[in-house]
Amino acid sequence: MSRSYVPLPIDSAIPELKQALAGGGSAVLIAEPGAGKTTRVPVALMEEPWLKGQKIVMLEPRRLAARSSAGFMAKELGEQVGQTVGYRVKMDTRAGPRTRIEVVTEGVLTRMLQADPALEGIGLVIFDEYHERSLQADLGLALCLQSRSLLRDDLRLLVMSATLEAEPVSELLGRAPVVRSEGRSYPVETIYRPRAASMDIAEAVARAIEDATLSDEGDVLAFLPGVGEIREVEARLRARGRLAEGRISIRALHGGLTSEEQDGALAVLPAGERKIVLATSVAETSLTVEGVTVVVDSGLMRVSRFSPRTGMSRLDTVAVSAASADQRRGRAGRLGPGTCYRLWSQEQQSALSVRSTPEILEADLTPLLLELSVWGVREPNELAWLDAPPAPALQQARELLVQLGALEDSGQKVTEHGRKLAELGKHPRTAHMLLRALPLGLGRLACDIAVLLGERDILRNSGGQASADLRARVEALSGFGAYAVDEGARRRLAEEARRLRRELGIEASASASADGSDGSTPSDCGLLLAFAYPDRIGRQRDSGKYLLSGGRGAAFASGQALAREPWIVVADVDDAGADSRIRLAAPLSFERLAVHLADRISREAEVSWDSESKSVRGRERKRLGALMIEERPLGRIASDRLLEALIDGIRTEGLELLPWTKASRQFQQRVAFARRHDESWPDLSDPALLASLEDWLGGYAEGMKSRADLQKLNLKEILESMLPWDRQRRLDAEAPTHWTVPSGSRIPIDYGDLDAPFAAVRLQELFGLPETPRIAGGRVPLTLHLLSPAQRPVQVTRDLASFWREAYFEVRKDLKGRYPKHYWPDNPLEAEATRRVRPPK
Structure with missing residues (x-):
């Protein structure tokens, strides 16, 4: 093995780094830019005894860096990439049986961990440039930490960075040693x-x-x-x-x-x-x-x-x-x-x-949550994180994964479909679209859409407004269409689409014809997008404006041809303002939506109170999330739902919907007065009645559905039925409806003021009555509103005896002047009460 060796600043730190890794399971390396940590450290550690001939896997946040660093290390060893040093990135692998150092991008590490949680044959995992704090790097480190804790206590972990704050990472790794190296930088x-x-x-x-x-x-x-x-x-x-x-x-x-x-x-x-x-x-x-x-x-x-x-x-x-x-x-x-x-x-x-x-x-946590669910973690806080994933984003991710069928309805357990989505190594939305497309013979088109969604736009915007139509990109990817194209990006994405088709076995599919087509057309784009974005199916509500199935508003910029479509699916929006600007979408046939997304369409029979008609209305509705698809009157309404809606209507509108009479209100007030002095009486106040409508009104209102029906009720009898017979008799004694005065008249008692019930009676009808009458078992004097012959108040008193003694004569003088033909005796206590001008002789 030949080497081309040039001294680098990192060299002086490598002995300390080797010692740190030999003595424990982890280390943190801080090395300034240009120190050589990325290309020198893996090679320097390759022959360490604790590695025992196992591989080193180094995680790089970007494909370009992974390929470049692997190439540089191989060159230093005098070899070709794929021998001692190799790499694995998206759609590109150069590694073989002899490979000891494998540079991978972050998604690749996650797939390795899911396939083999123990990472057999791997002795060291290096997280390079960890200061970038990518989502996949945080996930990979969390999974590696749990793997080491449960399965591989000999697995070494090394976190490297130029600008990272080392202490929190050291704590996360179990107080791992921190090794520092000065870089070689010029002014x-x-x-x-x-x-x-x-x-x-x-x-x-x-x-x-x-x-x-x-x-x-x-x-x-x-x-x-x-x-x-x-x-x-x-x-x-x-x-x-x-x-x-x-x-x-x-x-x-x-x-x-x-x-x-x-x-x-x-x-x-x-x-x-x-x-x-x-x-x-x-x-x-x-x-x-x-x-x-x-x-x-x-x-x-x-x-x-x-x-x-x-x-x-x-x-x-x-x-x-x-x-x-x-x-x-x-x-x-x-x-x-x-x-x-x-x-x-x-x-x-x-x-x-x-x-x-x-x-x-700040990221969409749907891929993270799916990976954790496949890993077997139900709650992310079971793992160790430098920054824990935020709960709101996790909840949204859970809801989406349930929609995609990746998690069970409880949102806690991964489904077999969810495992298949994770195996594809793509965003769950895209993976779900691919798997739904295959049995429909739309796999080739789905692959094209998948690569288009995952990368930058291949259309060039030549000073004007770019089309928001996904179909234009699909055509451009195939080398057709009327728009200017970034040819380099087009070729690269076309190659990625071919590789994806090979990965899914589509090229050899019986559905593909001799020319490689599968019978799909760009018009199928909307259906495939709907599989990926079931929460972004849009129905037109105004010119260019749409309500999405997830409840969000969205709108096209002016001049977009898609703005005329009644149904669309949105792949990309700017999430700004009340109506997000639609940047990428495709039209959708409702007929195809109804067939292929039937499981997303809910059917509900809604029975509710209609405030305008003051009646219960039943409606049968079909919904796709927040979108109303169809609504029509409901035929027969079950009696229990009818009563429930009627009760809701009364609670919404108030008790004034009921046929209150003067007598029913007086009964309610009499009971309230009795309860004021004895809490054993039931509470028949408006709030209490509203809260217990089902109990006291339900049996009488069965079959009713409108205010007109409610007017047929005898509310006083219903309220009276809430008291047993003995209580009703006691109520008549303690809170009577009327008081018979000395003249023989029955005067109604008003209980509107619970502290001072009163009776309004002409003064002449009380002659001969020495004391104020009492109610509530003698505890409360009745307030008397004394009236003139013309029924006008002349005095209010709760002490009639005092009135006769102290005020009567002044009142008599005034009344005698105004009503000279009436009877105004000198001694009211010995006089005869009368309802007429004078008592009969």
């Missing part, structure tokens, strides 16, 4: 040149690149937030002539390129040539872009943020963290002194967050 001059508010980011980056190319030596590496900005900067640089002199090539570098295109951006150019590399954050770590001495940093990055409230993700362009900015700056000092142009101010630099938010706190 980098930092130049702040904040862009004007009126200047877009592409123009600011293009100008900075032009200036740097003319004033500095070496190659230029520019960091941009996304592919769209890379294309725009490239177009502007080529359209202007400042870079025409000299041999300068412009290369893009991002995850959506083919391996050959990525290698071209990393390669060393012949002497006398220079290159400008326009990159996303993929170039921040684990890569050395040969020849670069100048970095132009836009200070922006694009992140996916998930909203548990809406169940949707959105791409946000945000400022980089201070740690990321330092990583980018360090790219200029890998090979010698360099310069970094930052397109923001020093004041803005001080306001940057220290580190980026871990993906687990």
Whole structure:
């Protein structure tokens, strides 16, 4: 085994690292950019005795870094990739029986763990660039920790990073030793040149690149937030002539390129040539872009943020963290002194967050929860996490997995279908679509859609508004269609689709014809999308606006042909505002939806109170989530549901729906008065009656369904039936309805004021009555409203004896003047009570 050995700063830390791993199960390695940790550490540990000839698996967050680091290590050993050092990334594997160091991307590690939780034959798992805190890295580490705890106490774990805060990770790993290495970095001059508010980011980056190319030596590496900005900067640089002199090539570098295109951006150019590399954050770590001495940093990055409230993700362009900015700056000092142009101010630099938010706190957790369920974990807190997954996102993920049939209805146990979804190693939505498509003979189209959904858009937006129609992308992927296409991306995705079809066995399927087609057409896109996004099936509610089955509103931008479709399925929205902007969708035939998603359509008979008609109405409804598909009147309504809805209506409208009379209200008040003085009496107040409608009214209201029906009730009799016979007799004694006065008249008693029930009676009808009558068993004097012959009040008293003694004569004088023909005796206690002008002789 030959080696081409160049000393690196990490070399001095390797003895301490070996000692740490030999003495325990874990270690944390902090090494600055350029120290050589990614390519030197795995090779240095390969022959350690504790490894016992087993493999080293190193996890890299990006495919580009995985391939590049594996190639560099193989070259150092004088070998080809796939011998001692190999790699496994999405759709690409170069490893064999002799491979001792296997560099993998994060999803690959998860599949390895699910296939063999004990990781037999693997002695060390390295998590490189862990500071990026990707969701899959956190998951992989959590699973490895449990595997080591339960199955493999000899499994070593090594976490490596340049900017990681080491202590929390050390604690997570059981207080693992922390080994530190200084990097070899050359001085980098930092130049702040904040862009004007009126200047877009592409123009600011293009100008900075032009200036740097003319004033500095070496190659230029520019960091941009996304592919769209890379294309725009490239177009502007080529359209202007400042870079025409000299041999300068412009290369893009991002995850959506083919391996050959990525290698071209990393390669060393012949002497006398220079290159400008326009990159996303993929170039921040684990890569050395040969020849670069100048970095132009836009200070922006694009992140996916998930909203548990809406169940949707959105791409946000945000400022980089201070740690990321330092990583980018360090790219200029890998090979010698360099310069970094930052397109923001020093004041803005001080306001940057220290580190980026871990993906687990902002991501769609549906893939994570499915993996945990397959692993056998019902609650994520059973595992050890640096940051625990948030509960709202987990709940939304659980609900979606139940919809997809991946979890049982309880949301706690994985189904056999869920295991199959996980085995595909794709997002559960996409995996479910693929498996549903196969028996329908739509597998080839599903594979095309799967790769299109998982990658950047292959259509070029040439200054206008891009079509939101997924069918345009499907046609473009096959080499047809009227839109401008990113040809490199198209070829790469077409190859991925072919590999996916081979993986699923579709190429050899009997459903495929000689020309490789399976009879599907782009019009089948909507059905396949509906399998993946059952919560985003949309029904038109207004011009260009849709209500989605998940309850969210969505709308097309003006000018989209799809806006006329009555039914659509939405694959991508921006999750902004009340109606999210639809970026990718396909039309859906309702007839096909009704056949193939029949299990998603619920049928319910709703019986409820209708406030407008004041009656119970029955409706039979078909729903797809939040979408109303069909509604019609319900025929016969079961008596129990009829009564339940009627009771609900009374509670909603209030007791005024019932036929209250003066007598029924008086009975209610009499009982309330009795209860005021003796709590053994029942509570017949309005709140109590409303709360117990089923008990006292239910038997009388059976078969009724409207206010008109309720008016037939005798409410007083119903209320009286709530008291046993002896209580009714006692009520008549303690809270009588009337009082017979000395004149013989029966005067009604008003119990509206429970503290002072009263009777209104003409003064002349009380002559001869010495004392105020009492009720409530003699405990409460009746309040008397004394009236004139014209029924007008002249006095209110609860002490009649005192009235006769002290007030009568003044009242008599006034009444005698106003009613001279009436009888106003000098001594009211000896006079005869009368209802007439004078008592009979």
